[in-house]
Amino acid sequence: MRGPAARPRPLDARALAALAANPGCKRRALLDGAGVDKGALAAALGSPMASGQSQFAFMRGNAFEARVKSDGGAELMRLLGVADPTGLQLPDLSAAGPDGRAARTALALREATTAKEWTLLDHPMLALEVAGSPAYLEPDAVVVHPDGQWTVVEIKSFPMIDASADAAKVGAAARQAAVYVLALEQVAARTEGAQVAQSVLLVCPKDFSNLPTASVVDVRKQLSVTRRQLSRLTRVEDIAATLPQGATFDLERSGDELMAAVDSVSAAYAPDCLAACEMAFHCRAAARTDGDISALGRSLRGELGGLTTGSAVLAAARGEAGDPRDPAVAALRRAAALRAGALEAAGCR
């Protein structure tokens, strides 16, 4: 489906966490499930989204993470509430290829759990099967406690100022961390005495300094959401079955062909997509062309009943269409009359 030459774009934790952003969108589910590079596809369709990170932010993020882990993990353990991590193990996790690294990580987790010693896994590799193919995930760190508990550590470079942080960013971090917890749970299921903590340790710079501080974040809700979304991804095959014969997202094909293939799967565009999906500009343009009300915001639809396009709403409001017994139509007509009356009274028209 994505074309013979293209390697599937593996889903990372961020992409998996983003599945919850718009679960009603079949287009996104299909493209993600098939491993299509949505950014490249959007560019090929002529609606690229700005992407990329400022190198200032990138450098800052890396420098902060390095600092957090600099002293053999002692700082991290202190943030976890362990004052004296004597005997802290730092196993070497290097191996060839993601499969090899994942196997090495699983082994290290098992050994640490059996050894009942504090162990810090720096950038472990976890594999999670998503819609039939493996996704490789790389949390910043995982700590194994002597009692067999595994804790995900997420290091972010946004600040915690006076013990509070940007709630949208913490939410995104929690959803991402939940994906790691889920992947760890699969390893833990095969490891005796292991248990994955349902809370993660979020490490951020404190106030305006580069000193780390941390907060424990309960990710149980995000876990259940992610589980749900992953189980839904298996429905991708049902969506694919409805595609016309020969539809392909092979980026080698012409723009028209791609356009036809993309448009054959329905999207559920809403403005939130702008922050969550590379296809957003393409879908927004289509939604605007169709006059889809959702392009103006999900919340608008609440009072409009079965009316879904701008022209239908305006026609109903102006008395040109619609059944006046439909309360949505009746309310629209009253709203239009009140609005016109008020503007007239104010001399605006």
Add this chain to the structure above:
Amino acid sequence: MTVFDPAAEAAKATDAILSDTLHGTHRGIVVDSPPGAGKSTLVVSAARELAAVGRSLMVIAQTNAQVDDLVLRLAEKDPELPVGRLHSNDPDPYDKALNGLENVRKSSKASDLAGLDIVISTAAKWAHVQNVEPWPHAIVDEAYQMRSDALLAVAGLFERALFVGDPGQLDPFSIVGADQWAGLSYDPSASAVSTLLAHNPELPQHRLPVSWRLPASAAPLVSQAFYPYTPFRSGTGPEDRKLSFGVVGDGSAHDRVIDEAAWSGWGLLELPARHTPRTDPEAVRAVAQVVRRLLDRGGVATGTAGATPAPVTADRVAVGTAHRDQAAAVRAALAELGVTDVTVDTANRLQGREFDVTVVLHPLSGRPDATAFHLETGRLCVLTSRHRHACIVVCRAGVAELLDEHPSTEPVQLGVTVKFPDGWEANHAVLSHLAEHRVPLTR
């Protein structure tokens, strides 16, 4: 395995609470009470016991209706007890029924009520009482619906207090953003109990383990869906509650859903999937027709085994909605069908009320999108836990899909305790249970 004896379990819990209240050393006691677990009875008993040992008491409730209800209950139990009803300066500040009670003194000034064993008022009115000697004891009713800042305004009036409430109902809210205080132990927009416990984690916390209101058919679902970590049981067994009708059903969907609910405790009248505005006329009409038939068919309810059956009259039936305009539309539809005296109100206003049968317009019925308001756990909990016999939910098909497509990208505030269950899970739990009692309504 020992047999669960609801009366004994409930009595044990109540004894422990009263003992802590009268003899404990802590400044506060918190009692969690699931729907219909005898919260008001507990408040009345505690108030009388405190009065009996000569400790004068202030009672803080959240609404005037709750205050008047408590005064009437106290007077019913003990007509001799001197009770003060502190009220506002508004016209008709209290229930006229209080005028018939000899030992209830009413005033808008706290000084007029000084010396009475018990003085009862709303949190809002108490907040204006100043320059008085603190009461040795207070009871705070519906404490989970009280905001932290409201407790701050009255906490100086008492030495120690018993806090009673239902953690599963609607949380208090504010009309402006309060995010800047999220995660603070004394976040003014949080519930009074969360602030109290954050600062006084050592306080004893009790739980009433038995719902006397909810029938055996409802308690397991409500407990599992809304109180997953603090389960409770029904005080009655599956055979105790009986709901039957003098008139046999006419085979219509309305009658079939009534019959389904009569024997199983639950009914789902499902309309075809369609996006509608809030006041969906078909759904509103369906609600009204169900109520009409419920009354026409001469329902008879038996509360406990061996009790005398009582007719299910209009005052024993309620309709619950999410929005006020929906309630207004249902009232109008009922009036058209000649039904009066049936309580029709929003979840917020039905909190603490109890009926034989409730008919609920599902908050998500016909909606094109789910919002935090419509998903709020407490709203669905209130709506599905007001009944003694049966609950009939009217809803359009498609809510399960709507839930599935709901984006989950909530922000997370550091330091804020995650509330369980979340609305999504609770809604799914209720829906999947209702699906077993589904009667489709086709035109």
Add this chain to the structure above:
Amino acid sequence: MSLITTLARLEAVESGRASPLATVRHRQLSEHPLVLVPLTTAGEAGAPLGALIGTDRQQPRLLTVAQPRDRELRFAFLAELADAVLPYLEAYGDDVELVERNATDAESGKRIKEEVELCADAPQLIVPGRAGIDFVRLLGRSMRFRRTVEQDPDAAYPAPPHVPLLGRWLTHYGERARVPGSSLLLAATDLLNRHWATGQSSLEDQHLGALLAWIDPAEGESGAQAALRAESYRDPRGQLVCPPAGPATDPAFDNRLLAPAVEAYDRVRQRWQAAQDGDEADSWMGELAIAEREIRRLLRTQMEPTWHSVWRAIDLARELPEGARVADRWTRDRWSFTAHRDRVRAGEPPQPRRDDAVTAARKLASRETAQAQLEAQEALDDPLVLAGRRLSGEAFIGEVTDVVMAWSESKRPAPRPLLTFHTDDRPHLGERTKVYRSLDGKPQSAEFVRYETDGVLVLRLTDRMGRAKDPAEGSVPEKGDRIAWTLFEHDQRGGPKLPDPEETPWTHGGPPGTDAESPDLITPEDLL
């Protein structure tokens, strides 16, 4: 969202131009607002990159930081910012009027009148968007606990003079911006969004360039096209034609233009620092100035379009006549400014990191009051806002068709005339529901009695008719009068008195600690 707003948005989609959401201006606009367009460094908290600032749209003051990770340069920037802002704020502090207000005498406990100062006007800060308001708060937070050499001779990295003071003012303005209806610190996007509906979503409306494109599109271009251009068009070098309104910069700008310029600056500065003699140093000094000028030039290109957009937004909003009750809300802003001026003058310590329980509760209560008041005042000032309340059943307009005199049944009968009232609106009236109208700017109340027929109802007027048996002249409407009634109150009663912080009860953790806040920790190495 109200259906009226939805219709306005759809009309905008159809016409390609924003449509009105208000017929009057609901926010105060100072004659001389101070516009601030800040930029910040990506990934760093509180590391400003630059700012355009000033009260003269022709001559903004450009402040820049050549290497934002350098503490010294950041400090220099903050000192300059204080120089630019504080004189503006302080100029309003001495022009006062004397106002009488109620107070309680500390000794006798009696209610007395006292005369206090109220600043005749208040300084107004305008930033491009909500992120700008957050940044003002962040700057305030990062500065107010800093210590100057005078305050603490041993401070490891003393702050330049006035920096902590500016921090306190920005904190005050940031907090005040959370009060509904306040105008001390405004975001240009909020100002425009309050008065116009565009054909895009409210999320997209946060982009000042795209928003202006809808409200003020170029001749012959649709708002949608202009907005698309503002939001995504790039020049051949990959740079946005309309740079973001900040404080965050576009990553493409950071990576392609700014980072190389900063690197060049760093290189030159190293050479300069390593210079062996004065001549060499001088020549590198010159190079350094050139490198710095380039950074200033680049940052100016990012901020200048926004600077003009903010002033354009102010122009557009000024074209609307001011709502009648805007001045009332501005007076509250003046009180707020005056109160903070007094705290600063009294030498009180900076605002704490987090509010104590009582302060938090007080703020929440006053904001809830302000919100209800704002909603009522906007509806009373603006028929279009009132239309929304009429649609939701919270207000109704109509005509008095009959007046029948009646009196209360008390010992001294008071006038309680019955009005028959015709309206096409559908208010949510129940038994004895109170309704209010504005009479000489003050609310007069009535209660609902009954419906006569569809659209005809009877109201009983209940106050403001004087003390005599017969109502005062002009206090009772006459047949044929057109009246707007609201179901919501026009004035808001203040909430209950809360205890003083020192008397915080045990339920809320007892009195807060009285220790002064300590400055933030600063790590020795400043570069990350």
